[in-house]
Amino acid sequence: MIQTEKKERQPYALPKMKMNGIVQGAGGDYASVEVDGVGRIIGDVRAASHARMNGVITVEGSVSAFELAMDGKMKVEGGLRAGSARLDGMMKVGGPIVADSFKMSGMLTAEGNVEAEQLDIRGVVSLRGMVNAGSVEIGLSHRASEVEEIGGESVTVKRLKGSGWSWLWKWAVPQSDPVLTTALIEGDIVLLEHTHADIVRGRRVTIGKGCRIGRVEYREELNVHPGAIVRKEEKTGG
Amino acid sequence: MDSDLISKKELLDVTGISYGQLYRWKRKQLIPEAWFIRKSAYTGQETFFPRELILSRIDKILNLKDDVSLDELAERLSGQMAGLELRKRDFLKLGIVSADLLKRWAAKDDDERIYAFEEMLFFQTAEALLRAGTLQMEEGGALLAMLNEHYAKFKGQPCDLIVFRRMGAASFALVESETELYFDGGIKAAARLAMSGQVEQLKGMLV
Numbered sequence: 080m081i082q083t084e085k086k087e088r089q090p091y092a093l094p095k096m097k098m099n100g101i102v103q104g105a106g107g108d109y110a111s112v113e114v115d116g117v118g119r120i121i122g123d124v125r126a127a128s129h130a131r132m133n134g135v136i137t138v139e140g141s142v143s144a145f146e147l148a149m150d151g152k153m154k155v156e157g158g159l160r161a162g163s164a165r166l167d168g169m170m171k172v173g174g175p176i177v178a179d180s181f182k183m184s185g186m187l188t189a190e191g192n193v194e195a196e197q198l199d200i201r202g203v204v205s206l207r208g209m210v211n212a213g214s215v216e217i218g219l220s221h222r223a224s225e226v227e228e229i230g231g232e233s234v235t236v237k238r239l240k241g242s243g244w245s246w247l248w249k250w251a252v253p254q255s256d257p258v259l260t261t262a263l264i265e266g267d268i269v270l271l272e273h274t275h276a277d278i279v280r281g282r283r284v285t286i287g288k289g290c291r292i293g294r295v296e297y298r299e300e301l302n303v304h305p306g307a308i309v310r311k312e313e314k315t316g317g
Numbered sequence: 318m319d320s321d322l323i324s325k326k327e328l329l330d331v332t333g334i335s336y337g338q339l340y341r342w343k344r345k346q347l348i349p350e351a352w353f354i355r356k357s358a359y360t361g362q363e364t365f366f367p368r369e370l371i372l373s374r375i376d377k378i379l380n381l382k383d384d385v386s387l388d389e390l391a392e393r394l395s396g397q398m399a400g401l402e403l404r405k406r407d408f409l410k411l412g413i414v415s416a417d418l419l420k421r422w423a424a425k426d427d428d429e430r431i432y433a434f435e436e437m438l439f440f441q442t443a444e445a446l447l448r449a450g451t452l453q454m455e456e457g458g459a460l461l462a463m464l465n466e467h468y469a470k471f472k473g474q475p476c477d478l479i480v481f482r483r484m485g486a487a488s489f490a491l492v493e494s495e496t497e498l499y500f501d502g503g504i505k506a507a508a509r510l511a512m513s514g515q516v517e518q519l520k521g522m523l524v
Contacts, residue, residue: 194344211340232337263362267337278362280326282335296326316330 093127106140123157141174158191175208198231201239203257215266219257219273226261234266234281238273238289258289280315322354322365323372332375345387347378370517377521403437403523405430413522414440418447422457434519439464441522442478442515451480451508456487463489468512480508 098104099115106122112130114120123140124130130144134151141157147164158174166183175191182199192208201218209228217224220239236259259274269281273289283300286292290307298316303309329335342348352374354365381390406428409416414437422440426432432440439461446452452460460480468476468491475494480487483504492498494511 196344211344213337213341213344230336230340232335232341265336265340267335280336298329315326 096124096126106138112144147178159189181212204259217259219259221257222255223257224259226259228263228265229261230263230265232266233268233270234264235270236272236274237270237287321368323368324358325364325366328366328371328375332372332379334375334379341387342378345391347387347391348374373517373521402431402433404428405432408432408437408440411522413437413519414444418444418454418457421454422461435468436465437523438512438515438519439468441519442510442512445515445518446480446508446510449508452487459487460489463491467491471512475511475513478508478510478512479506480510481506 093108093110096104096109096112096114098113098118100117102114102116102118104114104118104120106120106124108125109127111128112124112126112132114132114134114136116134118134118136120136120138121140124138124142126144126147128144129146129148130142132147132149132151132153135153136149136151137154137156139156141159142155143160144164145162147159147161147166149164149166149170150168152169153166154171154173156173159172159176159178161178161181163180164178164182166181166185166187168185170183170185170187172187172189172191174189176189176193176195178195178198180197180199181193181195182197184201186203186205187200188205190207193206193210194212196213198210198212198214199216202220203222204217204224204226206226209230210226212231213233215229215231215234215236217226217236218239219236238257257273259271259276261274261276263278263280264271264274264276265280267282269279269283270285270287271279271290271292272287275291277293278296279286279292279294280296282298284295284297285302286295286304286307286309288304288306290304290309292307292309294311294313295301295303295309296313296315298314301312301314303312323331325339329339339348343350343353348371352366352371354367356363356365378390403411405419405423405426408414409419419440422443442464443452443457443460446460447454447457464478471491471493476491477494477496479490479492479498481490481500481504482488487507490498491512494513498506500506
C-alpha cells in the first residue's frame with residue numbers, strides 16, 4: 080500500500096518551534112509552533128501553518144497562526160489572528176481577535192473587538208469590544224456572560240442543557256445564572272434565549288424564553304416567547 | 318439632526334441593504350471604521366455615517382460586488398489603496414488630469430513611468446485647485462513638491478491642505494485635520510481642502 084502523507088504548506092526557511100515541559104521561548108516567525116506544558120512565549124509569535132498549545136501558556140505579545148488549536152489555559156497579552164481557531168479551556172486575549180472560523184468551548188475573555196466569519200462559543204464569554212461575525216452562535220452555560228455589542232448576519236444565543244465538560248467548571252469557576260448581558264444586538268436573523276439586551280435590531284427576530292429586552296426594532300418578523308419581556312417593539316423600514 | 322449624517326436605520330431603508338451586509342462589509346474593510354459614528358439618540362445608542370461618503374461607497378459596492386470578489390473590492394477601496402498604481406499613459410487616458418497639465422508638471426516622467434496612488438492624488442488635487450481658480454498654473458510645481466515631500470508623514474491620518482497668499486504669492490501647508498490656524502492680516506487663506514475628500518474622489522474615478 081502506498082502511504083501518502085498530507086504535507087502542510089510550509090516555508091522551509093522558517094524554523095519550527097517545539098517545546099515541552101516547563102518552557103520559555105522567544106516570539107518570532109515560525110513554520111509551526113507546538114507547545115506542551117507550562118510555558119511562556121516572549122514577544123509576538125507567528126506560525127505560518129499551525130500552532131498547537133496544550134497546557135498553561137502565556138504569550139507576552141500577539142499570536143497569529145493559520146490554524147490555532149489550544150487545550151488548557153492560555154493568555155495572550157496582545158491580539159489573536161487565525162485562519163481557524165479551535166480552543167478548549169480558558170482563553171484570555173488582551174487585544175482584538177480576528178479569525179475566519181473561531182470555535183471555542185470554555186471561557187473566553189477578550190479586551191478588543193472580535194471579528195470572524197464564523198464564531199461559535201460554548202461556555203462563558205466576557206467580551207469588552209464589539210463582536211462582528213457572519214454567524215454568531217453563543218451557547219450559554221454555567222455562569223453569566225457579557226458582550227459589549229454583537230452584529231452580524233445571524234446571531235443565535237441559546238442556553239446549553241448539559242455538557243460533557245461540566246467537570247472542568249466544578250473546580251474552575253463559581254456558578255451563576257447563565258445569561259448573556261449586552262447593550263446591542265443587530266443582525267438579519269436574530270434568535271435569542273436568556274439574553275438581557277438594551278436594544279435588538281434585525282430583520283427576523285425571535286426573542287425566546289428568559290430574555291429581557293429594552294427595545295426591539297424589526298423589519299419583517301418578530302416572535303416573542305410568552306416568558307420573555309420586551310419593553311418596546313417597533314416595526315421599521317416599510 | 319445633522320444633515321451631513323445618516324443614521325444606520327435610514328441608510329438601510331434608503332439602500333435596501335441588510336444589517337448583515339453592512340457588518341460583512343465592515344469586516345472586509347470595504348467601509349472604514351472611522352465612518353461609524355456613534356451617538357446617543359432618544360432610541361438609545363445609534364450609529365451614524367457621513368451621508369455623502371457612505372451612500373457613494375455603498376453604491377460602488379453594490380455595483381461592483383457581482384463582478385469582483387469582496388477581497389478584491391476591499392483592496393480597491395481600502396484607505397491605503399496599496400497596489401493601486403498606473404502607468405503614466407494609462408493615467409492620462411482616464412482624463413482625471415488633463416494632458417496639458419501633466420505635460421507641464423510631469424514632463425520628465427516617461428510614459429511608462431508608474432505612478433503610485435499618492436502621486437495620482439497629488440496631480441488630481443492640484444488640478445482641482447487649478448479648476449477652482451485658487452491655484453495658478455506656474456504654482457503647481459511648488460505644490461506638488463510640497464505634497465511629495467510631506468504628505469506621507471501623516472501616514473494616512475486625516476490632514477488638510479491649506480493654500481494661502483501673501484501679496485498674491487502662494488504658499489502651501491499641510492496640517493492635521495481639525496487643527497485651527499490663524500494668520501496675520503497680510504495673509505489671505507485661499508483654500509482649505511480635506512485630503513481625505515480628495516482620496517475619496519480619486520478612488521471614485523479610479524474604481
